[in-house]
Amino acid sequence: MTHSPPARWRRWPALLALLLLFAAAPPARGQFDETPEEAAEASSGIRLDEARTVRLKVGIIIRSTGGPLRGVYGTTPIPIEWPEQRVKIVDEEASRHVKRVRFRTLGKTMKQMEVTIPFVEKGGTAEAFVTLEVERHAILAPEQTDGFTIPAKVDRSLKPFLLASPFIETRNVKIRKVAEELAAGWSDETDWQKVESIYDWVREHVTYQDGPLKGAYQALKDGTGDCEELSSLFIALCRINDIPARTVWIPGHCYPEFYLEDAKGNGHWFPCQAAGDRAFGSMPEHRVILQKGDNFKVPHHKKRQRYVSEFLRVDAPGQHPPRVEFVRDVLPE
Template sequence: MAKSLCYCFAFILAICGNALAQFGPVETPSAKLTDGTTFETGFTLQVSGQASGIAATFPVPANWDDQQAELVHQEIHPSSANLRFVNLDGTRQARVEIPRLSAGDTAKVLLRFRVARQAVSPPSEPQQLTLPASKDLDRDQRKYLLPSPFIESRDTKITGAANSLAMPNATPWEQVKAYYDFVHQNVKYENGPMKGAVTALDEGRGDCEEMTTLFVALCRAGEVPARTVWVPGHCYPEFLTKSNDGSDRWVAVEMTGNWPFGQSPEKRPILQKGDNFRIQGSRTPQHYVKQELAIRDYKGNSPPVVTWLPAPGKEPPRANMD
């Protein structure tokens, strides 16, 4: 008989998926929920032995100025499972607690959302955009000028690069495009583990995460508020500007491929905006809200099997994405 494995410590399974409050509009056509698509997220958990104290967390779509999201269906098993939603610095997180599973049980949580969003369109008059003064930023916006995990905007290598790209007579649009061009000229697209802005600059290679972190770091070093936007399998940056009427306007930028500055065909559901999250149970800020599952006590002859939906992976946007 196979000896039962007894885990009396927290068994944690964390898989990085690669991405409710919006601080100013993004320049895109208004999203209509009737034109939306179906997005499913959740997980299944199979156990070979008794498991207790199961807790799972994962990001879910929320409403933004450039997106509308509605939960239209849910499947939760066992019936003892408890589902609730919390807000984490502008990101909506699902939290599931399951008191107990018996040997051979399978838990399932499936959430189906109707999500409508539009592809990113460039501003109609980009040269007329201005940058908000630091003193005019509210508390939530001000954090997008500060360093965050993997975005080392005060590192001397980053500040040095930003200073070398400074153009005193340029418009804000031209200045930020200089950061964009610099990333494309100095970082070759290559899939790999998360490394951050400084390493991307040093190595000259990285995927959407590295290209985004370097762009955001350069923007922040140049006093341009910027943040990361996360969709399933991908991320991209956006930066904050002021329109002619004085309203805030976030401008999204696609760092992979050869998309024009300020334009992208991206239509996947937005899961997160930001890159400095305080997560329950973590002592340090996190770059993004991960898919995580923890089991307080597990007894079985094989490890538990967790399957996430959507599956982790990286996929840059394609033309005509649906």
Template sequence: MINIVHVKQNKARPLSSDLAVEIGDSILISGKQEAVPFIDNRRNQKLHILLISPIGTIIDSDQVRLEETGLRNIYSFPVTPDLYSGTYFLQIEGDYKRREKVNIRTNKHLIYRWILFYGVQLSNPNNFPLNNFVLDLMIPPSISPIQQVLNIESNYKPKKLITDNEGNRWLRFYFHQINPQEKITVAYKADLITRLVAYDITRIRGEEENLEKLYPEVFQKYTKPEPFLDSSNRDIVNVARKYSSHSPLSKVLAFLKYVKENLVYVPQDGDYGATYAIENKLGDCTEFSSLFVSLCRAANVPARLTTSIILSEYEGWVNHSQAEFFVNGVWFPIDPTLQHDFRYLYRSPSCIILQRGNTLGNSNIREVRFSYDDMNQHEISIHTHKEVKWDKGLVKGRKRISSKEHTEIKGSLFEEINWKFSFPSLDLDKQDKTIEIRVTAPDSAPIHKPFSIPVHLYNRNDEGLIGTLRVSFSRGGLYTNHLYPLVLEGNSHEPKMVEIPATNFLGTTFIEFIFQDDNGNKIGYEQKKVTFH
């Protein structure tokens, strides 16, 4: 028989599902050809060995000819700090098949629960009151499936929730008057979940025809130049033209490789954007993301920036620029600075997206927005604070912003806050319109063979809906997606035959059927469990 063992400090013992394999340990497969059942020794036999991550990505693959080994050690895999904690699957294919669970434990996790504290200190330095003061505080968006806001609490009751077309949200607070020398602290805390999600680029399929007709506003807005996103720059246009015959997804990968291969990461003292990046061949995360977005737009692939904070190993929470691109009716997240794998698109779960869209220059997409009577004549002092707390302690990142300068400050203002108002009552993520999805799926299916599933979508609203049916295999994260942009007429029934692609993975998995709008908001959902054998 083939043996799968856990090697720790040069000592081997049988691998079991309740045994944790840690950093520095190894997984070892050993055995001999004559001891392997169901193998015909007259043929040139191979074993195909796969190590599959908790989110379904293949992190290691090997083929072994048994005739050439005649050995004890067939395969070895070391556990390194870059792996995420969770249940991995060691799969052996061929005439001999076997699948084992491997419980790997590291300091990195697939899902994180955070508490984001955000607050501003308002101070009126004038000798007269400030009237009709309106304050907008950004709150993180819920972006399925990578980020979910569970609850928000604040110390003042907001007047309303403000949203824009990009999915950004602000809490609007109103103060009739701020007296001379008066100080007011307005704060909220958001409970949220972030997930590690990986998209297998080779398995993203969809219907690209008529996409521009389905989403004319998306193409009109996100394929044109903006400040710092100069997609009309001659050098950027020349690079994009080289890939004019490629599919949209192939263009995205080509532009990601171009940015990675042609820019050198150098921290900057400001935000300089795409033209600076392509002319000087350097920049930090802002330039990497700006150039990527500009290349996509020059090639008629909608793309936009996202602003986030990310947990750095050495600096704590820092500001970080990322991007999204629009393919087959879905916005896909991408990190042009930290993305190194060109098969799987990863987004780190140690990252909280704050805003979507261009925040550079004089953009209206700001974390803090305010107005009051006679703004041009009277000063207001505003200090902003951010902190993020998780289960392993408090990690802090703070910034001071005033109307005239940006400086760092010390100290926290959240310890004495009285959180009076809870936001589930505001229904932050409530959808006004929903659809029903009905799916007839088999309980089991053969491995390595595609099959089709009938899907029925029912729009019981009077108005029509435009969105995308996303069909995803799910195991912690996503590793394959089929995307179907659809127009659902009012009070209609839309049948759809959905192809489920051939998979490499033995065992049980979940298939998700999600109908979503162009900002990723779920409008309909269904899930089916299928066992592959």
């Protein structure tokens, strides 16, 4: 399981620190990536399998309990398009309290819904929702893999996926030693097989065990970890060997992707299931992709974040903190 906020499908009460801030939130920056259109144009590396479509309702509910609220600002992540996922807004709802609902992209790998509420009277309830139609394909591995190679040179968009991220400790000497030993054992393998050897090593040396988030190094040291740890260790070992890799977040789970180029120099992201049934270069999942990446610069956090979670700020919270619910519901068909 994943320990990040997106793991929860159901409507759930959120315990939030209310920051008494008056400055407007600055523009967000995040990891760089290709646009969905660019990715789809060069998506021949993966093969799309059966698709499933769901309607997803995302939003925020704020109830004033002890007095009026002023200056409410909240954000919540929403899915975006990928070669294997299509997203369409089908409905938007907002109570009379809501001044503005807008959407912003962090880097090119995730999107937030921003909600601005100037005032909520005592006992009042403000809410804003967007309903999305999300079509998600499972992925089949390429039929031929010999032609895929590790990129000899990466452009700006890929550099973040070769560096350290929170809990992906590419500078750790123990992890680097394993990465170097794996590379030293390569001889006639194709680059696809080299990445696969990293994948198999992680699954052979780290046993799945549910628990608190502890990162790649601790998983290597303990020999145990859940989907976040197995994904993080695989990603770290790839990055140290100059293979771009990143985390994919879905409800209740995460898995890694790695990047190779075809014979024409076109780049492709390939998934693999670090925790669970073996799936390398393919992905049988139909759960909605919430975001991709693991090293985001988010305005209301001093430290970089591996996942962009929900956020709430109230300038004047009244006598008692409000009751807040962030919503991510799959609607019945």
